[in-house]
Amino acid sequence: MTRRDDWDRQYQAGPSDSVEPSTLSGLELDAVYGPDDGEFPGQWPYTRGPYASMYRGKLWTMRMFAGFGTAADTNTRFKDLLGAGGTGLSVAFDLPTLMGTDSDDPLALGEVGKSGVAVDTLADMEDLFADIDLGGISTSMTINSPASIVMAMYVAVGEKGGTPRSQMAGTIQNDILKEYQAQKEFIFPPRPSVRLVNDVVRFCTAEMPLWHPVSISGYHIREAGSTAGQELAFTLANGFAYVEAATASGLDVDAFGKRLSFFFNAHIDFFEEIAKYRAARRIWARWMRDRYGATDERSMQLRFHTQTAGVSLTAQQPEINIARVAIEALAGVLGGTQSLHTDSFDEALALPTDKAARIALRTQQMIAYETGVAVVADPLGGSYFVEELTDRLEAQAEGIFAHLDEWGDGSILEGVVRAIEEGWFQGEIAQASADFERKLNDGRRVLVGVNRFQEPEEPEADILYIGPEAEALQRRRLADVKQRRDEGAVHRALARVRQDATVPDVNVMPGLIDAVRSYATVGEIVSALGQVFGTWTERAVV
Amino acid sequence: MIRVLVTKVGLDGHDRGVKVVARMLRDAGFEVVYGGLRQTPESVAETALQEDVDVVGLSMHSGGHLILAPAVIEALRRRELDVPVVVGGIIPVRDRPVLLSEGVAEVLTPGASQKDVVAAMERAANRRPGRLASDESVEG
Numbered sequence: 001m002t003r004r005d006d007w008d009r010q011y012q013a014g015p016s017d018s019v020e021p022s023t024l025s026g027l028e029l030d031a032v033y034g035p036d037d038g039e040f041p042g043q044w045p046y047t048r049g050p051y052a053s054m055y056r057g058k059l060w061t062m063r064m065f066a067g068f069g070t071a072a073d074t075n076t077r078f079k080d081l082l083g084a085g086g087t088g089l090s091v092a093f094d095l096p097t098l099m100g101t102d103s104d105d106p107l108a109l110g111e112v113g114k115s116g117v118a119v120d121t122l123a124d125m126e127d128l129f130a131d132i133d134l135g136g137i138s139t140s141m142t143i144n145s146p147a148s149i150v151m152a153m154y155v156a157v158g159e160k161g162g163t164p165r166s167q168m169a170g171t172i173q174n175d176i177l178k179e180y181q182a183q184k185e186f187i188f189p190p191r192p193s194v195r196l197v198n199d200v201v202r203f204c205t206a207e208m209p210l211w212h213p214v215s216i217s218g219y220h221i222r223e224a225g226s227t228a229g230q231e232l233a234f235t236l237a238n239g240f241a242y243v244e245a246a247t248a249s250g251l252d253v254d255a256f257g258k259r260l261s262f263f264f265n266a267h268i269d270f271f272e273e274i275a276k277y278r279a280a281r282r283i284w285a286r287w288m289r290d291r292y293g294a295t296d297e298r299s300m301q302l303r304f305h306t307q308t309a310g311v312s313l314t315a316q317q318p319e320i321n322i323a324r325v326a327i328e329a330l331a332g333v334l335g336g337t338q339s340l341h342t343d344s345f346d347e348a349l350a351l352p353t354d355k356a357a358r359i360a361l362r363t364q365q366m367i368a369y370e371t372g373v374a375v376v377a378d379p380l381g382g383s384y385f386v387e388e389l390t391d392r393l394e395a396q397a398e399g400i401f402a403h404l405d406e407w408g409d410g411s412i413l414e415g416v417v418r419a420i421e422e423g424w425f426q427g428e429i430a431q432a433s434a435d436f437e438r439k440l441n442d443g444r445r446v447l448v449g450v451n452r453f454q455e456p457e458e459p460e461a462d463i464l465y466i467g468p469e470a471e472a473l474q475r476r477r478l479a480d481v482k483q484r485r486d487e488g489a490v491h492r493a494l495a496r497v498r499q500d501a502t503v504p505d506v507n508v509m510p511g512l513i514d515a516v517r518s519y520a521t522v523g524e525i526v527s528a529l530g531q532v533f534g535t536w537t538e539r540a541v542v
Numbered sequence: 543m544i545r546v547l548v549t550k551v552g553l554d555g556h557d558r559g560v561k562v563v564a565r566m567l568r569d570a571g572f573e574v575v576y577g578g579l580r581q582t583p584e585s586v587a588e589t590a591l592q593e594d595v596d597v598v599g600l601s602m603h604s605g606g607h608l609i610l611a612p613a614v615i616e617a618l619r620r621r622e623l624d625v626p627v628v629v630g631g632i633i634p635v636r637d638r639p640v641l642l643s644e645g646v647a648e649v650l651t652p653g654a655s656q657k658d659v660v661a662a663m664e665r666a667a668n669r670r671p672g673r674l675a676s677d678e679s680v681e682g
Contacts, residue, residue, distance in 0.1 A: 109609055110552065110613075114604055185555055223558070224556075225558050314653065349632060349635075440655075441656050450653040460634060460635035460636060465636075538578075542564050
């Protein structure tokens, strides 16, 4: 039995009719190409893809990130995107929410609803998902420090709407390690924050089998300025760290391993990105089996969401961004992504307008249905160039793992935490960013419209403008909720949250679900946790 | 030597730009005080006072600039610090003249080169009238 036979057996066992299996001109195509004894998709180490049928079995999810203003505003945008053919929801929260700050907090001034939707209490989550059946859709929520709280709110909303938690499908980003390294939306110090991440993992492993409790992310690391190799290495190292945290808490690796998911950037260097995704799958499979003892193949199959690179977009001649995004999205697809967000062309200056978001979604649909790239799995597999690039990126990453492993005395988790405390990741990223900037300034790197092929500035096209009304509305909504809730219940719930937080083995999730049901605010709950965990100030590395 | 406080203000943690600007200015011979993340208008003004800077540079990407930049200017005024404020980052076109009319000295926009950044800081430090840095750079 050849490897091809083994692949074919798997392929025949599942659906494979989601795409027309021929070229535009009618030439019939196999589902995958390669030598009979080579590697096939769905075969360890999954370089060529986690599934035998890849997109023939199921296209990637077209999951457009959305959120702005009040929950009611975003609910409308969700429905528009679903109506236009989007196949999953993805929630962007505003900065105060991401930072665990309520809309009426002085620190939130000027920022409510500006870069995402404002969520202060369960009432906002109820508005956010109004008339959307959470049992019939999968939802991704991009939030990190307060992830456990927002997860609790989602469970409460879904159950109120009649969906049992065991049937809720989706993802919560809940990846705190990359916050210290890149995005800086941390609140508490690293170690208690990893505990919170792991509490969500434990809770979902036990009660929410269709949920991904972490989306281990490289997107933000790349946006902060890292190289592709650093994005790959830092992301997977963070993943290994969470695996170690989970097994240390008593979970079997195969119990949670299959529900870990990833999130990568799709930047503009086309082939490097494709190679990066292939290397990621191969590395994860090896480490999960050989280092962490996984035996269930699903624990070894890296699955990921992709977003096209925000940093590649230009404010100048923004229409060119449509072409950039299409090429980046194509890299994600040729790299075998399971889910994709395409940026809108106007996002160098604002959140997207309706029309721009629609163009971005149509870009994905055009790729899926017109170009034929979904018909053959890992079509670049076997390319001398792409295979070599895959190997080189893998080797780069292994070098970084070895460094972190040594730093952590044989624990990647320890190595990552210590490196964060020393500012190592931050320094590496800042250096890579500075190197790129220098090349831009020298003209060795070109950004069309910015340092070459410029035009005189044109008047600004129609952009999404969020005025102060959202903040005013949200503050009123919050005041109203606070006025109507049972303060005694809130008080007791917060006391329980504090108590649970003080005992490391206690899972905070049940207490958080009670707290959100009492309409305690995100800020109040974060405060309660902060009283136990303290807060984190980073040592700045320029 | 011109002394510049380069900082984020507000909750936003996206600091790639502010770090790049800090290095650009340092490489161009400025004295750079790096203010870091999560500064409030009050803490920015306090740092400007303590560090005796010539210019305050704010990096803003999250849409709060029309509230936060004037708040910084106000906090500086309350300390009787006549220090010009330069704002850079994601600033929609329609907001740029508004910032200038609120007392911001210069506005730097996406794609500003090292040359643009340095020129804006020098103009601010020398108190010439406010202009948009991107108006000037049309070179390859």
